[in-house]
Every structure is written in structure tokens, then in C-alpha cells.
Amino acid sequence: MRYISTRGQAPTLDFEDVTLTGLAADGGLYVPEVWPSFTAEDIRALAGLSYVDTAVAVMRPFVAGSLSDEELRDLCEAAYGRFSHAAVTPLVQLDARHFLLELFHGPTLAFKDVALQLLGLLFERFLKCRDTHLTVIGATSGDTGSAAIDALAGREKVDIFMLHPLGRVSDVQRRQMTTVLAPNVHNIAIEGSFDDAQALVKAAFADREFTQRYTLSAVNSINWARLMAQIVYYFYAAVRLGAPDRAVAFSVPTGNFGDVFAGYVAARMGLPVARLIVATNVNDILHRALSAGDYSTGIVTPTAAPSMDIQVSSNFERLLFDLHGRDGAALAEAMRGFEATRALAIPAAMRQEAAAIFDSARIDADGMALAMRWACQEAGEIIDPHTAIGLAAARSADLPREIPVVTLATAHPAKFSDAVERATGQRPSLPARVGGLFEREERYTTLPATLEAIKAHVAERSVAPA
Numbered sequence: 001m002r003y004i005s006t007r008g009q010a011p012t013l014d015f016e017d018v019t020l021t022g023l024a025a026d027g028g029l030y031v032p033e034v035w036p037s038f039t040a041e042d043i044r045a046l047a048g049l050s051y052v053d054t055a056v057a058v059m060r061p062f063v064a065g066s067l068s069d070e071e072l073r074d075l076c077e078a079a080y081g082r083f084s085h086a087a088v089t090p091l092v093q094l095d096a097r098h099f100l101l102e103l104f105h106g107p108t109l110a111f112k113d114v115a116l117q118l119l120g121l122l123f124e125r126f127l128k129c130r131d132t133h134l135t136v137i138g139a140t141s142g143d144t145g146s147a148a149i150d151a152l153a154g155r156e157k158v159d160i161f162m163l164h165p166l167g168r169v170s171d172v173q174r175r176q177m178t179t180v181l182a183p184n185v186h187n188i189a190i191e192g193s194f195d196d197a198q199a200l201v202k203a204a205f206a207d208r209e210f211t212q213r214y215t216l217s218a219v220n221s222i223n224w225a226r227l228m229a230q231i232v233y234y235f236y237a238a239v240r241l242g243a244p245d246r247a248v249a250f251s252v253p254t255g256n257f258g259d260v261f262a263g264y265v266a267a268r269m270g271l272p273v274a275r276l277i278v279a280t281n282v283n284d285i286l287h288r289a290l291s292a293g294d295y296s297t298g299i300v301t302p303t304a305a306p307s308m309d310i311q312v313s314s315n316f317e318r319l320l321f322d323l324h325g326r327d328g329a330a331l332a333e334a335m336r337g338f339e340a341t342r343a344l345a346i347p348a349a350m351r352q353e354a355a356a357i358f359d360s361a362r363i364d365a366d367g368m369a370l371a372m373r374w375a376c377q378e379a380g381e382i383i384d385p386h387t388a389i390g391l392a393a394a395r396s397a398d399l400p401r402e403i404p405v406v407t408l409a410t411a412h413p414a415k416f417s418d419a420v421e422r423a424t425g426q427r428p429s430l431p432a433r434v435g436g437l438f439e440r441e442e443r444y445t446t447l448p449a450t451l452e453a454i455k456a457h458v459a460e461r462s463v464a465p466a
């Protein structure tokens with residue numbers, strides 16, 4: 001499979017290079033040159049397969065030319081063998097039509113493990129045959145940092161430097177990162193906000209002297225391999241509920257538009273997806289874009305679902321690329337306008353095309369708490385605030401009664417136990433496999449929010465040959 005940039009000016013890459021590269025050189029994001037296509041028979045053949053077998057069948061066309069079936073299977077077995085549930089991503093029925101797809105059975109209790117556990121192994125596999133040492137730099141407000149650190153700890157030829165805002169992540173989130181003592185893991189507490197940390201990462205990627213010295217890579221969802229790994233569970237869930245002979249709807253708690261874009265890819269590949277519901281909290285840029293064509297940024301309002309507190313959804317560009325008829329030049333011009341004015345008006349024809357599959361909803365704090373209580377009282381399930389936003393959107397969607405609606409459960413409730421307790425009166429406890437978090441030794445370095453401090457720290461700590 002070949003990969004092209006959404007802005008049309010960067011070199012075409014194979015799967016191996018696209019995995020090791022973050023952003024395309026022209027500022028765009030990489031997407032497959034063509035969407036692979038599955039027939040009804042291909043989908044029927046997935047019935048009864050294990051998660052790993054489903055993963056191999058679904059990802060095979062995307063890695064063609066870079067990995068054999070056998071290599072892909074070995075990586076999937078290693079990545080998903082670390083999940084605590086035999087089904088990896090089990091479906092839980094809530095009532096006659098609503099289901100949860102539990103994506104939080106990985107090592108750090110958030111859905112980001114599904115993609116990052118595989119990405120860590122892909123990095124190691126592709127670096128093995130190269131004379132390259134990868135330096136991963138990222139900023140996190142919580143979930144991404146711990147999932148990326150768990151996935152990369154101890155891997156050869158990779159260093160990970162993860163910046164979090166000092167004192168502004170929860171104790172559980174911080175300890176999930178700082179108790180990982182592998183020598184290639186470098187936790188940095190920045191004296192500043194999450195935005196300061198993110199700005200420092202951007203500055204590092206833009207610094208010529210720095211990028212010439214180190215091969216930098218990203219682990220956020222601009223990385224294509226992350227999205228690819230998420231396509232699998234849409235197939236896995238839909239086949240269990242009757243695909244290809246029955247269409248299924250999905251409701252997705254959305255931040256950077258990565259997870260729901262993977263659902264869109266599944267639909268483009270032929271999976272009968274009746275609807276993709278883009279569920280946002282009060283940071284509703286995506287709801288405004290899809291319902292009114294207004295893709296314009298505002299100020300971020302902090303909520304109880306912090307992984308969805310975003311201003312700009314990077315992966316939305318991948319959908320805009322298709323809506324622009326895959327015309328990279330036209331999209332590059334639209335994105336230049338957006339970067340200059342922080343606003344983009346989506347023409348009515350494109351909005352209608354998107355509406356053929358996407359629906360959207362904005363759920364406020366009351367709607368979120370109500371959904372947590374409903375799940376607890378009516379179905380005996382404790383759900384986290386992000387999942388609750390997805391479930392509230394699913395319950396308010398206007399869909400034929402016979403269509404099952406699957407809400408993606410993106411985090412374990414114990415990661416957000418205060419908010420869960422406020423809404424339901426019940427305090428979920430951390431699963432035994434992450435027990436001991438509060439007894440373990442922590443290691444991190446506190447640095448001022450300056451690029452000089454970061455650069456000096458990387459130079460001192462990186463295992464990379466300087």
C-alpha cells in the first residue's frame with residue numbers, strides 16, 4: 001500500500017516509512033492512496049474469528065509490501081496478549097438496542113492502548129533493520145502519555161520524552177507515567193500548562209538544529225498506524241452483531257477525530273455502518289462543523305472528560321481531504337485559510353455528503369451525568385465520563401429501532417473515579433493489574449517551559465548516539 005499526503009506535495013511513502021514519520025513534509029497527514037474494499041463475503045468470513053485473526057484480516061491490505069501475514073500476526077499476538085480480557089474489546093449489552101464496546105482492557109486502562117501497543121512493536125520491528133535511533137517527543141494531559149510510555153518502555157532504538165504540566169494531571173495519571181523506570185523513558189514535568197508543553201513539542205519539531213541531530217517521531221493520532229489499528233474493532237463488533245447482513249451504528253466520544261475516523265474508514269472499506277455519531281462535550285467544534293458547517297476554534301472549557309477538551313481536531317483534515325474529492329491542492333489552500341483565520345466554512349454540498357454517514361451531538365455536564373446514572377441504574381454498568389458522552393449521544397440519536405447502537409467505551413471508570421462518584425454515588429476501584437501504583441517509586445525531572453531546557457535535557461539523557 002502507498003500513502004499520500006492530504007496536501008498533495010509530500011513524497012508518497014510505503015507503510016514502513018509512514019509509520020516512522022509523523023506529519024507529512026507539506027504539513028498534511030498521510031492517508032492510503034486507495035481505500036481497500038471488502039465484499040460481503042469477505043466480511044462474512046470474519047464471523048467467529050478471534051480478535052487477533054480479525055486484526056490480521058482487516059489490517060493486511062494496509063501493511064502490504066511492508067509486513068507478511070505471519071509478521072503481522074506475531075505483532076498482533078504480542079500487542080493484544082497484554083490485554084486483560086480474552087475478547088480484547090468485549091461487547092456488553094445495555095438494553096434491547098444499546099451496547100458498549102469496551103476498549104479499556106489494555107495496560108493503562110484507556111482505548112489508546114489498542115493502537116499504541118501495536119505501534120510500539122511496529123517501531124521496534126522497522127528500526128531493527130535500520131541504522132536509525134528514534135526520539136519520540138510528546139506532550140500529554142493524561143491518557144496518551146501513559147499509553148505511549150507503556151508501549152515504548154524498554155524497546156530498542158527508541159527514546160521517549162513525555163512532557164506533562166507539573167501538578168495538573170491526576171495522581172493516577174502521573175504515576176502511570178512516572179513509575180515506569182525503563183532507561184529509555186524520560187518523564188518531564190513542565191512548569192506551565194498543557195498548552196505550554198504542547199507548544200514546546202511543536203517548537204522542538206520546528207528547530208532545524210535539533211531535527212538534524214535526532215530522528216523525531218510522534219505518537220499522537222496524526223500517525224496513520226494508530227488509526228489503522230482502531231479500524232479493527234469496528235469490524236469485530238459489527239460482525240458480532242450481524243454484519244454484513246445487519247447494519248450497525250456507532251457512537252464515538254470524540255476529541256481529535258481519530259477514533260471516529262477509523263470508523264469512517266471501516267465504512268469506506270464496505271462494513272455496513274448505518275451511522276457514525278460524533279459525540280462531543282461542550283468543546284463542540286466538530287458538532288458545529290458537521291451540523292452547521294462552522295469549523296472555527298474557540299477557547300477550551302475544562303470538563304470532566306478532559307481527553308475531549310480540544311480546540312482543533314487534527315484528523316478532521318483526513319475527512320476534509322475526501323470531501324474535497326481528494327484534491328490535495330484545494331485542501332492545502334483551505335487549510336492555509338484555516339491556519340490564518342482559525343475558521344473554515346464547510347460548503348453545503350460537502351456537509352450533505354458527510355451527513356450521509358455522520359451525525360453529531362453536543363452533550364453538556366448534565367447530559368453526561370444523566371447517562372452515567374442511566375447506565376448504572378438501568379443496566380448495572382459503571383461508565384466513565386467520556387463513555388457517558390458517547391452513550392448520551394447514542395440515546396438521543398434518531399435511528400430506526402432495529403439498528404443496534406454501539407457506544408465506544410474509551411476509558412475505565414476508575415481513571416475518573418471522582419466524576420463517576422459525583423454522578424452515581426459509587427466509587428470504582430482500580431483493577432488489580434494496576435494495583436501497587438501508589439507504592440511504586442516515581443522518577444521524573446521538573447524543567448522550566450523553555451526549548452533550551454528541553455534540548456539540553458534530551459542531549460544529556462538520550463540513549464541515541466549524539
Ligand SMILES: *Cc1c(COP(=O)(O)O)cnc(C)c1O
Binds near residue numbers: 112258260386
Ligand atoms: C483520546 C480519548 C478520546 C478521544 O479520541 P480521539 O481519537 O482523539 O477522538 C476519548 N476518550 C478517551 C478516554 C480518550 O483517551
